[in-house]
Amino acid sequence: MNNNTKKLENTLKLYLRNNNLKELKSLLDNISDKKSYLYLYFIGLYYLQINKHHDAIVNLKEAYNSDNTSLLPLYNISIAYIRSFKYQECIDYFSNYKNIVKDDALLLSNIGLCFQNLNNNDEALKYYLQSIQLEPDNENINYNYAVFLHANEDIDQAVSILKKLYDKNPNILIGLNLSKYLSQQNNYLLSLKIAKELFVNNLSNLDVLINYS
Numbered sequence: 001m002n003n004n005t006k007k008l009e010n011t012l013k014l015y016l017r018n019n020n021l022k023e024l025k026s027l028l029d030n031i032s033d034k035k036s037y038l039y040l041y042f043i044g045l046y047y048l049q050i051n052k053h054h055d056a057i058v059n060l061k062e063a064y065n066s067d068n069t070s071l072l073p074l075y076n077i078s079i080a081y082i083r084s085f086k087y088q089e090c091i092d093y094f095s096n097y098k099n100i101v102k103d104d105a106l107l108l109s110n111i112g113l114c115f116q117n118l119n120n121n122d123e124a125l126k127y128y129l130q131s132i133q134l135e136p137d138n139e140n141i142n143y144n145y146a147v148f149l150h151a152n153e154d155i156d157q158a159v160s161i162l163k164k165l166y167d168k169n170p171n172i173l174i175g176l177n178l179s180k181y182l183s184q185q186n187n188y189l190l191s192l193k194i195a196k197e198l199f200v201n202n203l204s205n206l207d208v209l210i211n212y213s
Helices: 005-017 021-029 037-049 053-066 072-085 087-101 107-118 121-132 139-151 155-168 172-184 188-201 206-212
Strands: none
Touching: 005 021, 005 037, 005 053, 037 053, 037 072, 053 072, 072 087, 072 107, 107 121, 107 139, 121 139, 121 172, 139 155, 139 172, 155 172, 172 188
């Protein structure tokens, strides 16, 4: 990758990170090689950001086919499938890539999420456990696993996982679920404590306000 291409890639990443989608699209339109990995990957991410999931999937697949040295296109393909509720299509697609994704924790977790949404809990559990074995400290993976456990009425283990996550990173999503699960566990004092912490630190968030109320 030459210096100009690297500079272009860094600018595209910056626009994407800052959600400057108009600037991102304008820069992509000026790329002459519409078959290059750089164009296909970032136009796929652009479509993903504006919820054009079909277009995102098409371009991300082409990006991976043009350069399969990175699994980032595959990961974002799984995100696009999940956001468009195409869980079986996601599973069917990745069935062709089992040997490739077997060591990628985030991809395995997303496939587990697809099985979960299809009520295939045995397969979901298998994929979640594989992903956790690979990355035991990954917040997103552990959060998804905790939600899965709660859905399968293992509230105690779900609470245990979320408490560890919340202690490290007291964000809204983890805190709201932890507060709800603790209440279901009849641990009302700790549930209220967390709800109050979220409320004090996120006064403008409606979900936090409703939870605290």
